[in-house]
């Protein structure tokens with residue numbers, strides 16, 4: 001992250017810095033607020049919830065620290081890693097030394113089958129070929145065909161609107177990938193990266209992921225997993241940094257309306273708060289999800305029908321199934337699964353505080369327990385399923401993958417559901433994502449759902465926040481210089 005050029009002084013106060021209100025304290029809003037405060041703006045960040053971090057948050061459950069959703073990032077997430085560095089959190093979000101994923105599948109006779117997808121030190125895209133060439137969940141014929149789409153993807157332009165009209169599954173099938181290969185290999189990464197059934201994803205977004213992660217530098221797909229709860233990694237760290245930079249943060253402060261102050265395109269804004277009260281700003285970064293942004297946009301800020309069209313972006317759920325065992329059952333930091341309802345499963349024992357917790361009478365106090373979180377993307381079928389039914393399905397599914405779980409007792413089971421985790425990253429979604437700038441130079445949009453070219457991810461959110469800050473810095477001279 002870079003502070004860039006200083007901002008011009010405030011419109012209404014000749015020698016004071018411009019007042020910028022950032023609405024929404026997710027990663028997009030946090031990033032914009034930091035960049036603008038570093039540039040000398042008088043920043044106020046308004047967040048409806050009682051904490052910063054947005055979709056990346058943690059809560060306490062009877063002494064256990066739980067992330068509402070397991071998050072990972074990749075080596076190629078340069079903007080997000082830049083934010084981590086600015087927050088002083090790099091060491092708490094380590095990357096694998098080399099991309100390394102164990103893939104499990106239920107096996108005959110109760111013995112799970114195992115594969116290891118591990119990159120070599122060869123330059124990309126050669127770095128993955130040895131692992132793919134040995135991947136035992138594909139037939140020999142399927143393995144020989146894997147390179148075809150990888151090579152063809154080089155010619156796919158994610159920015160071409162025609163690419164966004166195509167389904168990833170159709171494109172893979174046209175490049176020799178059988179239904180079985182799509183489920184056993186491509187889904188492993190496409191479903192979790194794009195939060196939509198792999199076949200249904202927009203080819204444009206899938207291409208961004210494949211080209212950057214698979215065809216880029218050999219370390220681009222190395223996986224990063226936070227070693228701290230997300231609330232500490234992002235929200236708490238951002239609150240500390242913003243305070244240091246002199247930015248004001250108002251939590252529990254929901255914005256009810258944004259009004260342009262006069263008919264001048266750069267006339268400033270009045271921000272109406274839901275709990276009564278209002279404030280003025282020279283400029284606004286609107287960094288809330290699309291369904292919240294649409295009603296907040298002042299009239300004539302965008303071409304007719306634009307905000308209404310955002311409803312077409314929809315929403316796709318992510319469900320996390322949390323299972324605590326009385327003993328260790330998985331000896332990996334995380335694993336992926338095929339031929340199983342389990343998609344990805346993570347060991348959260350240490351990060352949740354379970355390994356060090358002392359919960360007295362609660363059975364959590366017993367040493368040696370293990371906390372696993374199953375992350376289920378594109379989880380439409382699970383979003384409203386009662387926890388008891390999920391327990392009937394997922395405890396046996398884990399036992400199929402981890403033999404030690406068959407003798408272990410489940411001491412705790414609970415479910416977290418994020419029904420609007422991301423927008424639905426289907427064909428046609430690209431054309432609905434707005435640019436940062438609006439018709440009003442002082443009002444810019446941010447959020448992982450805006451037109452970043454990236455999927456709805458932490459990287460996309462941070463990129464959007466940086467783009468918002470850059471756009472405002474370009475337009476603020478007209479707002480900030482006194483007339």
Ligand SMILES: Cc1cc2nc3c(=O)[nH]c(=O)nc-3n(C[C@H](O)[C@H](O)[C@H](O)COP(=O)(O)OP(=O)(O)OC[C@H]3O[C@@H](n4cnc5c(N)ncnc54)[C@H](O)[C@@H]3O)c2cc1C
Nearest residue numbers: 024026027028048054055069071072255447448456457458
């Ligand atoms: C369960 C789950 C798992 C995920 N896994 C991954 C992953 O592994 N890797 C990855 O990169 N990404 C993942 N994502 C996606 C990633 O979390 C998001 O793309 C990113 O955090 C979005 O950030 P944002 O700032 O754009 O939006 P948000 O985080 O949604 O922030 C918007 C903020 O605006 C606030 N707000 C809304 N309305 C108002 C209002 N009127 N006034 C004031 N404030 C308001 C909200 O309270 C919220 O804090 C996951 C998401 C979920 C939910």
